Amino acid sequence: xxxxxxxFFTMDRTIGLLGGGQLGQMLCEAANPLGVKIVVLxxxxxxxxxxxxxxxxxxxxxxxxxxxxxxxxxVDILTVEIEHVDTYVLEEIAEKGVEVTDxxxxxxxxxxxxxxxxxxxxxxxxxxxxxxxxxxxxVHTAISRAVETGELAQxxxxxxxxxxxxxxxxAYDGRGNYPVKSPADIEDALKALKGRDLYAEKxxxxxxxxxxMVVKTEDAASDIGKGTIAYPAVETVHEDSVCKLxxxxxxxxxxxxxxxxxxxxxxxxxxxxxxxxxxxxxxxMDDGRLIVNEIAPRPHNSGHYxxxxxxxxxxxxxxxxxxxxxxxxxxNSVIPTMSSATIMLNxxxxxxxxxxxxxxKRATSIPMAALHMYGKEPKPGRKIGHITIxxxxxxxxxxxxxxxxxxxxxxxxxRK
Amino acid sequence: xxxxxxxFFTMDRTIGLLGGGQLGQMLCEAANPLGVKIVVLxxxxxxxxxxxxxxxxxxxxxxxxxxxxxxxxxVDILTVEIEHVDTYVLEEIAEKGVEVTDxxxxxxxxxxxxxxxxxxxxxxxxxxxxxxxxxxxxVHTAISRAVETGELAQxxxxxxxxxxxxxxxxAYDGRGNYPVKSPADIEDALKALKGRDLYAEKxxxxxxxxxxMVVKTEDAASDIGKGTIAYPAVETVHEDSVCKLxxxxxxxxxxxxxxxxxxxxxxxxxxxxxxxxxxxxxxxMDDGRLIVNEIAPRPHNSGHYxxxxxxxxxxxxxxxxxxxxxxxxxxNSVIPTMSSATIMLNxxxxxxxxxxxxxxKRATSIPMAALHMYGKEPKPGRKIGHITIxxxxxxxxxxxxxxxxxxxxxxxxxRK
Numbered sequence: 129x130x131x132x133x134x135x136f137f138t139m140d141r142t143i144g145l146l147g148g149g150q151l152g153q154m155l156c157e158a159a160n161p162l163g164v165k166i167v168v169l170x171x172x173x174x175x176x177x178x179x180x181x182x183x184x185x186x187x188x189x190x191x192x193x194x195x196x197x198x199x200x201x202x203v204d205i206l207t208v209e210i211e212h213v214d215t216y217v218l219e220e221i222a223e224k225g226v227e228v229t230d231x232x233x234x235x236x237x238x239x240x241x242x243x244x245x246x247x248x249x250x251x252x253x254x255x256x257x258x259x260x261x262x263x264x265x266x267v268h269t270a271i272s273r274a275v276e277t278g279e280l281a282q283x284x285x286x287x288x289x290x291x292x293x294x295x296x297x298x299a300y301d302g303r304g305n306y307p308v309k310s311p312a313d314i315e316d317a318l319k320a321l322k323g324r325d326l327y328a329e330k331x332x333x334x335x336x337x338x339x340x341m342v343v344k345t346e347d348a349a350s351d352i353g354k355g356t357i358a359y360p361a362v363e364t365v366h367e368d369s370v371c372k373l374x375x376x377x378x379x380x381x382x383x384x385x386x387x388x389x390x391x392x393x394x395x396x397x398x399x400x401x402x403x404x405x406x407x408x409x410x411x412x413m414d415d416g417r418l419i420v421n422e423i424a425p426r427p428h429n430s431g432h433y434x435x436x437x438x439x440x441x442x443x444x445x446x447x448x449x450x451x452x453x454x455x456x457x458x459x460n461s462v463i464p465t466m467s468s469a470t471i472m473l474n475x476x477x478x479x480x481x482x483x484x485x486x487x488x489k490r491a492t493s494i495p496m497a498a499l500h501m502y503g504k505e506p507k508p509g510r511k512i513g514h515i516t517i518x519x520x521x522x523x524x525x526x527x528x529x530x531x532x533x534x535x536x537x538x539x540x541x542x543r544k
Numbered sequence: 545x546x547x548x549x550x551x552f553f554t555m556d557r558t559i560g561l562l563g564g565g566q567l568g569q570m571l572c573e574a575a576n577p578l579g580v581k582i583v584v585l586x587x588x589x590x591x592x593x594x595x596x597x598x599x600x601x602x603x604x605x606x607x608x609x610x611x612x613x614x615x616x617x618x619v620d621i622l623t624v625e626i627e628h629v630d631t632y633v634l635e636e637i638a639e640k641g642v643e644v645t646d647x648x649x650x651x652x653x654x655x656x657x658x659x660x661x662x663x664x665x666x667x668x669x670x671x672x673x674x675x676x677x678x679x680x681x682x683v684h685t686a687i688s689r690a691v692e693t694g695e696l697a698q699x700x701x702x703x704x705x706x707x708x709x710x711x712x713x714x715a716y717d718g719r720g721n722y723p724v725k726s727p728a729d730i731e732d733a734l735k736a737l738k739g740r741d742l743y744a745e746k747x748x749x750x751x752x753x754x755x756x757m758v759v760k761t762e763d764a765a766s767d768i769g770k771g772t773i774a775y776p777a778v779e780t781v782h783e784d785s786v787c788k789l790x791x792x793x794x795x796x797x798x799x800x801x802x803x804x805x806x807x808x809x810x811x812x813x814x815x816x817x818x819x820x821x822x823x824x825x826x827x828x829m830d831d832g833r834l835i836v837n838e839i840a841p842r843p844h845n846s847g848h849y850x851x852x853x854x855x856x857x858x859x860x861x862x863x864x865x866x867x868x869x870x871x872x873x874x875x876n877s878v879i880p881t882m883s884s885a886t887i888m889l890n891x892x893x894x895x896x897x898x899x900x901x902x903x904x905k906r907a908t909s910i911p912m913a914a915l916h917m918y919g920k921e922p923k924p925g926r927k928i929g930h931i932t933i934x935x936x937x938x939x940x941x942x943x944x945x946x947x948x949x950x951x952x953x954x955x956x957x958x959r960k
Contacts, residue, residue, distance in 0.1 A: 494872065
């Protein structure tokens with residue numbers, strides 16, 4: 129590592145990536161021109177591997193401890209594109225290193241960094257621990273309580289209906305969430321989430337979902353958001369519990385709220401350990417308060433727009449440079465966009481394998497639109513790509529996006 | 545092909561690329577997110593292959609006729625990232641197709657498009673034929689004459705000294721050019737270019753080198769530049785006969801000259817055959833006239849800047865969509881930049897394999913800079929990467945670029 133060996137050029141350090149989906153793919157797309165080497169651990173031919181033939185990758189699962197150790201032996205830093213990984217192996221590797229065999233057959237222990245820290249990933253992957261950590265760090269978030277089967281009615285009585293029953297782990301895109309509207313729903317909720325550790329969360333009456341990508345540049349945790357840099361606060365629109373649209377900057381939001389959202393997101397990420405890029409989802413509540421909904425310790429769907437809107441510093445480049453320890457500083461700790469208005473639309477697989485051809489064709493016909501297809505097999509509802517439109521004003525961007533949203537809605541109708 | 549089979553989705557057509565250097569690499573980087581498949585013919589592990597593991601590529605030379613036929617069998621459209629290819633094989637393939645063997649052992653002829661046309665590539669790769677074609681098309685260019693050994697003194701007497709003696713073919717980055725300052729130089733010039741077909745060119749007293757990337761969207765040639773779209777006219781600065789810097793837009797150039805440069809470049813490209821992106825090099829003469837110096841029938845070093853400055857429509861995306869026949873139209877036939885000012889600096893290999901580490905480190909420390917390393921072995925003077933800076937104004941961009949130019953100059957001094 130550079131601190132131990134000043135002759136070792138920072139950008140020659142190899143990164144090991146757990147997971148090779150679209151986030152890993154776009155991370156590789158950012159790494160290639162920087163000359164940063166990435167070794168990917170995921171299934172054969174996963175999206176990230178399709179765009180990186182610079183070295184051999186590892187075929188296997190990013191939750192397989194032995195595969196993770198195999199990856200660690202080949203790299204200098206481990207990072208993730210998904211938080212559902214084995215943090216106990218990551219802890220072992222970060223604390224004790226990994227045993228490697230040299231050419232002469234002798235064995236030695238090699239040090240490998242884990243970024244962000246396994247502690248951060250472990251805290252975040254359990255959504256209740258995450259919320260508990262945020263509360264302890266003085267970050268506003270929804271009131272949550274770890275619950276056993278018998279405690280739900282009590283929670284409802286105290287904090288009111290509706291409330292959310294959520295699986296603590298392995299939950300994403302709304303899977304693992306169950307809205308409990310009245311005491312009568314409790315039984316169904318418990319059945320739907322059977323066998324999982326659960327927590328209950330007070331219902332959030334929000335008027336807008338906001339997201340902020342934050343880069344953490346220092347290893348230590350801080351209670352004031354030190355060592356963090358934010359991208360602008362964006363507006364996210366979900367449909368069927370999946371991110372559909374991202375508007376940059378968030379529409380109809382005052383400069384004050386824009387700044388508060390960045391500050392809160394930086395404070396939340398600053399409270400965690402290790403370096404990297406984080407996606408912070410927030411709610412702008414009906415009463416005007418901002419609370420953190422949840423944090424992803426990795427590049428995030430709400431940050432795809434940065435590829436075109438911040439063409440010299442996407443969230444993927446920030447992830448690479450921050451974990452390499454060479455993230456530059458930005459005036460006011462903000463990474464600005466170059467475009468005045470940006471909108472991102474996810475492309476979900478349609479009913480047939482060619483349902484998305486229409487939207488792809490349309491996207492390529494718009495000068496201000498960038499298309500990103502992930503090379504994934506199109507399955508109904510699966511995220512298979514996205515479109516980013518950059519324009520001189522939000523109404524202009526909205527007008528260009530309108531026909532694409534229409535095509536997306538038609539695909540959704542066909543899927544049902 | 546789509547016109548013959550309406551059920552065949554345009555973007556499913558596979559492109560075969562002759563050459564896999566950095567231009568091919570950036571073409572693949574543009575193709576990957578579009579879901580456009582490219583099969584590359586070049587040496588093993590060439591830059592383009594490093595970023596495209598979506599399919600098997602072909603190892604071999606892009607001047608090997610049999611390898612080109614092998615490539616043609618696998619694709620729907622052939623294109624080039626270098627003009628020094630065998631145009632007779634391309635003509636054969638474009639005119640007669642290529643024989644393929646089906647699974648059942650039966651043979652059939654498959655049609656394959658060649659874009660741009662072999663006729664364009666053949667005309668351009670012989671610099672004298674290129675100049676002759678431009679003159680016949682009414683495009684201003686330097687007065688040139690194909691010359692035999694004994695005719696040089698005559699050319700000097702008629703058109704004056706100094707003049708340039710140039711090899712007609714396989715010339716690039718100043719190699720193949722010899723300035724003849726007086727009759728006494730003729731012998732040395734002929735010795736330096738011995739064994740090559742030659743032409744002489746009247747000396748051009750220019751005050752600035754300008755380049756315009758032009759996209760040709762129709763197959764037919766036109767004498768008024770119909771079916772062409774231009775990027776802005778940029779200023780190029782050469783050193784040791786290699787492009788060093790590109791300023792976007794060209795500095796200290798009036799709107800009138802900016803427009804004339806685009807118009808002349810579009811007229812020049814419009815006179816050629818087939819579709820694709822073209823780099824047009826022009827001279828802004830001391831007397832204020834513009835003349836075309838030469839044309840490249842492919843993406844060009846002077847268009848690298850488009851990756852960041854035109855983040856939804858780089859020259860590489862334009863190459864792909866134009867040869868696929870789905871290039872959209874742009875208002876006023878201009879592809880605008882999103883940044884106010886852009887500067888590109890080439891990184892040439894230094895004296896040692898690590899000489900460029902300093903400039904790489906510095907480039908990653910600048911928020912408004914994008915780094916592109918090509919994954920090529922660093923050899924002294926070899927183009928191994930480039931840096932693009934986007935900024936709100938040209939003085940701002942120049943201030944950010946200044947320390948990088950200093951490092952580049954230091955590498956050059958070390959090389960000598």
